[in-house]
Amino acid sequence: DAKTTQPTSMDCAEGRAANLPCNHSTISGNEYVYWYRQIHSQGPQYIIHGLKNNETNEMASLIITEDRKSSTLILPHATLRDTAVYYCIVRAASGTYKYIFGTGTRLKVLA
């Protein structure tokens, strides 16, 4: 079973920040949080990942709570092209390295 839960869908106005939450209350100490998005009929695209510190790259920011039981992906200025399904995954840095996908959040950016 997936170790994460996310809202099924969200809407965001174009130009506004999109904040996508993820709950991973059973996360272990050696498990990282990874975020991907999937645009229709394409493979998932890597966005960002982190362990316990907040992370930022050219695509997004990742905020992980101090207890690491939840995180938020922030798209600072959403565009129509950000409309996609966003997946939050936790995975250990050892063992099989496999991902178990949850249902994800379908983000719709509105003009």
Next chain:
Amino acid sequence: GAVVSQHPSWVICKSGTSVKIECRSLDFQATTMFWYRQFPKQSLMLMATSNEGSKATYEQGVEKDKFLINHASLTLSTLTVTSAHPEDSSFYICSTASGQGKNQPQHFGDGTRLSIL
């Protein structure tokens, strides 16, 4: 990040045909690749872990004789759907991890849409 190439991107076949899908790691050597299947409006489901030079590890409920995986080189893994039937129609996606660090993310191919008539 790693570049992963899948081929073909789309295939339509008659029922009973076997179909081979290729997954290539273009810019690094991948000892491990993963194969997923995705039905419409559903999430990705891991089918198997492909290991270079050894047998693949299949997830529970996935028939290894139905979905043959070969990982003969560090840059190529293949998935063969044997004697495909309409219920095998799906979106098949491969991935591999980039870099040397064990926390490195997986990178995915663009998928293969398989339609069995």
